[in-house]
Amino acid sequence: MPQTLYDKLWDSHVVHIEDDGTALLYIDRHLVHEVTSAQAYEGLRVAGRKPWRVDSVVATADHNTPTTNWDEGLGGVKDSFARLQIETLDSNMKEFGAKVYFPYLDKRQGIVHVIGPEQGATLPGMTVVCGDSHTSTHGAFACLAHGIGTSEVEHVLATQCLVTKKMKNMRVNVEGPLGRGVTAKDVVLAIIGKIGTAGGTGSAIEFAGSTIRSLSMEGRMTVCNMAIEAGARAGMIGVDDSTIEYLRGRRFAPQGREWDQAVVYWRTLKSDPDAKFDREVTLDARDIKPHVTWGTSPEMVVAVDDTVPDPDKEKDSLRREGMERALQYMGLHPRTPITNIRIDKVFIGSCTNSRIEDLRAAASVVKGKRVASNVKLAMVVPGSGMVKEQAEKEGLDRVFREAGFEWREPGCSMCLGMNPDRLDAGERCASTSNRNFEGRQGVGGRTHLVSPAMAAAAAIAGHFVDIRRWS
Amino acid sequence: MEKFTVVNGLVAPLDRANVDTDQIIPKQYLASIKRTGFAEGLFGDWRKKDPNFVLNQPRFKDATILLSRRNFGCGSSREHAPWALVDWGFRCVIAPSYADIFFTNSFNNGLLPVILTESEVDRLFHECNAFPGFRLVVDLEQQTVSTTNQSLSMHFDIDPFRKYCLVNGLDEIGLTLRHADKIRAFEARRKTQLPWYF
Numbered sequence: 218m219p220q221t222l223y224d225k226l227w228d229s230h231v232v233h234i235e236d237d238g239t240a241l242l243y244i245d246r247h248l249v250h251e252v253t254s255a256q257a258y259e260g261l262r263v264a265g266r267k268p269w270r271v272d273s274v275v276a277t278a279d280h281n282t283p284t285t286n287w288d289e290g291l292g293g294v295k296d297s298f299a300r301l302q303i304e305t306l307d308s309n310m311k312e313f314g315a316k317v318y319f320p321y322l323d324k325r326q327g328i329v330h331v332i333g334p335e336q337g338a339t340l341p342g343m344t345v346v347c348g349d350s351h352t353s354t355h356g357a358f359a360c361l362a363h364g365i366g367t368s369e370v371e372h373v374l375a376t377q378c379l380v381t382k383k384m385k386n387m388r389v390n391v392e393g394p395l396g397r398g399v400t401a402k403d404v405v406l407a408i409i410g411k412i413g414t415a416g417g418t419g420s421a422i423e424f425a426g427s428t429i430r431s432l433s434m435e436g437r438m439t440v441c442n443m444a445i446e447a448g449a450r451a452g453m454i455g456v457d458d459s460t461i462e463y464l465r466g467r468r469f470a471p472q473g474r475e476w477d478q479a480v481v482y483w484r485t486l487k488s489d490p491d492a493k494f495d496r497e498v499t500l501d502a503r504d505i506k507p508h509v510t511w512g513t514s515p516e517m518v519v520a521v522d523d524t525v526p527d528p529d530k531e532k533d534s535l536r537r538e539g540m541e542r543a544l545q546y547m548g549l550h551p552r553t554p555i556t557n558i559r560i561d562k563v564f565i566g567s568c569t570n571s572r573i574e575d576l577r578a579a580a581s582v583v584k585g586k587r588v589a590s591n592v593k594l595a596m597v598v599p600g601s602g603m604v605k606e607q608a609e610k611e612g613l614d615r616v617f618r619e620a621g622f623e624w625r626e627p628g629c630s631m632c633l634g635m636n637p638d639r640l641d642a643g644e645r646c647a648s649t650s651n652r653n654f655e656g657r658q659g660v661g662g663r664t665h666l667v668s669p670a671m672a673a674a675a676a677i678a679g680h681f682v683d684i685r686r687w688s
Numbered sequence: 689m690e691k692f693t694v695v696n697g698l699v700a701p702l703d704r705a706n707v708d709t710d711q712i713i714p715k716q717y718l719a720s721i722k723r724t725g726f727a728e729g730l731f732g733d734w735r736k737k738d739p740n741f742v743l744n745q746p747r748f749k750d751a752t753i754l755l756s757r758r759n760f761g762c763g764s765s766r767e768h769a770p771w772a773l774v775d776w777g778f779r780c781v782i783a784p785s786y787a788d789i790f791f792t793n794s795f796n797n798g799l800l801p802v803i804l805t806e807s808e809v810d811r812l813f814h815e816c817n818a819f820p821g822f823r824l825v826v827d828l829e830q831q832t833v834s835t836t837n838q839s840l841s842m843h844f845d846i847d848p849f850r851k852y853c854l855v856n857g858l859d860e861i862g863l864t865l866r867h868a869d870k871i872r873a874f875e876a877r878r879k880t881q882l883p884w885y886f
Binding site for chain 2: 445
C-alpha cells in the first residue's frame with residue numbers, strides 16, 4: 218500500500234502498539250534546553266532513574282540567555298532566575314551527560330533548532346523531540362519532529378520512547394514560482410492565513426509542491442518551523458538533493474561508506490506517488506504576496522498591500538470578538554493600510570528566521586541606508602555562533618552596524634523575551650519571529666510578523682513597506 | 689499524580705477562543721526549576737490588566753473547572769500552563785477543542801481536558817452566566833459532565849489509555865518500562881540496520 222512520508226516515519230519507530238492505537242514511539246534525537254528540562258532531570262533524580270540513551274541528547278542554553286555582555290561570563294546574566302536555569306542545565310549535563318552540549322558562551326551555542334541541523338545532529342528519518350513547540354523545524358529534513366511537554370521530556374529521557382497516537386495525514390501543496398521579494402516566511406504565513414491556527418490540529422503536515430522543492434533548506438526550515446502555528450505539532454518535507462547536499466560533511470552526519478548507505482535509505486523518505494492524505498490543501502505561489510500580521514494570532518495576517526480588516530464584516534461572533542480584542546490590543550483601526558503602520562522596534566532573529574540566508578536577505582536591503590529616526594531599536598540576533606561567524610566573514614555585521622542596527626550574540630532573544638530583550642508596553646515591532654500573541658515579546662508589546670527583508674525595509678522606512686517596490 | 693475520578697466544582701467561564709499558553713502563563717513567570725509555585729503567574733498579564741477578569745472576581749475564587757472556547761492552549765509547549773492551572777486549583781478544563789501539546793501535557797498532570805461540542809459549550813456558558821455559583825459534576829469513569837441536580841448531562845469521549853492512567857493516577861514512565869525488553873530489542877535492531885543514528 219502506498220505510504221505518506223509520515224506513515225513511513227511512524228512505522229519505522231513503533232516499538233509497541235496497544236489495541237486502541239496508543240503506541241510507544243522510539244526517539245532518535247532529544248534536544249534539550251534550559252527552560253523546560255530542569256524539572257525533568259529532577260524527576261529522574263527523585264525516582265532514581267538514569268537516562269536511557271545519553272548519546273541521543275543534544276543540549277544548549279538558548280531561551281533566556283542575554284545577547285550582550287558575553288565578556289562578563291556568567292556574571293553577564295543579571296537575572297538570577299535565568300542564571301539558575303543555565304547553571305542547572307550545566308550541572309545536569311555534568312551529572313547525566315549528552316552526546317554534545319553547547320553551553321552558554323560556547324562559540325557553537327545557539328538556538329536549539331538552528332544548531333541541530335547545522336551540526337548534522339538532525340538527520341533524515343529520525344524522530345526528534347524537544348521541550349519546545351518549534352521542534353517542527355527539523356521536519357524540513359524528513360524527520361518526525363515535534364514539541365513535547367516537560368513530563369514527556371522526562372519520559373523520553375527515562376525510556377527513549379514517547380507515548381503517543383498516530384496523527385492524521387495532511388498535505389499542503391504550494392505550486393508555482395514565487396514573486397520577487399516573496400519568501401518562505403510569506404509562504405507559511407499565507408498557509409496559516411488560509412487554514413487557520415487550528416487548521417492542522419491533530420495532523421502531521423507534509424509541505425509539498427514545486428514551490429517548496431525550490432526552497433533552500435533554510436527556507437524549508439522556516440516553513441516547517443511554523444507548522445505549529447497552524448496547529449500541527451509536526452511539519453515535514455521529503456528528502457531531495459537539497460537535503461542531502463546540506464548535510465554532507467556536517468559534524469555529526471555519517472561519513473564514508475556509512476554516508477553512502479544512509480543516502481540510499483534517505484532517498485526513500487518521501488511520500489509514495491499514490492499515497493492517500495486525510496486532507497489536502499493547495500496554494501498557488503503566484504498569489505502569495507509579502508505578508509504582515511495585524512493581530513494577536515498568526516492567522517490574523519494580510520498581504521502588505523492590504524488594509525487592517527474590519528471586524529464588522531466578520532459573521533462568526535466568536536471570531537469578531539477576537540478581532541475586536543486584537544485591534545484594541547494592537548492599537549489599530551480597521552481599514553488602515555498596512556504600509557501606514559509605523560514601528561518602534563525591529564527584531565531580526567528567532568528559530569524561524571535567523572539563519573545565514575535570512576541575514577543575507579536583510580543585509581542586502583539595509584546596505585548603505587540608515588535606520589529611520591522613529592525606530593528606537595533595530596537588532597539582529599544570529600541563530601547560532603556559527604551563523605554569526607559566517608555572517609561576520611561576509612561582512613554582514615558591518616552592513617547592519619553601519620545602518621544603525623545592533624549586532625548581538627546568538628539566542629532566542631526577543632522572540633519570547635525571556636532574556637532582557639523585550640518590548641515595552643505599547644511598543645510596536647516588526648519581527649521575523651513566529652508568534653504575535655499578546656505580551657509575547659514583552660508585556661503590552663505589539664508584534665507584527667514579517668520576513669527578514671520586510672523587517673529590514675521597515676527599519677529603514679520607519680513603517681511597513683512593500684518589499685516588491687524596494688529599490 | 690493525583691487520581692481523577694469525580695470532580696464536583698465551581699465553574700469559571702473564560703469566554704475566548706484560541707487562548708494560548710503565553711496567556712495562560714506569560715514568560716516572566718517561567719523562571720523556575722520546579723514544577724510548583726506557578727499559580728501566581730496563571731493568566732498573569734490578564735489578571736494584572738483587567739480588574740474584571742474572571743479570575744479576579746471573588747465569586748470564581750474557588751473554581752476548579754475552567755470553561756473556555758475552541759483551540760484552548762495553542763502555541764508554546766510550556767508545561768507550566770497545566771502546572772499553573774493545577775496550582776491555582778483547577779482539576780478540569782471544558783472546551784470544544786484543544787491544541788495537541790497542551791492536551792497531552794494536561795493528562796500528564798492530572799488535569800482533565802474535557803471536549804464537548806461547540807453548542808454544548810455554548811449552553812454551559814449561558815448557564816454559567818445565568819446562575820451565580822454554577823457548578824458542574826465531571827465524572828471521568830462515566831465520562832459525563834452534569835449539572836448538580838442532573839437536569840443537564842452530557843457525554844464526552846476520552847482515549848481509554850489516558851482515562852486508565854488518570855483514574856488510577858499512574859506514572860506513565862513506570863508503565864512504559866514494563867516494555868523495556870521490547871525497547872532494547874528495537875534499539876538493537878535499529879543500530880544494526882541504520883547505524884548512523886547512533
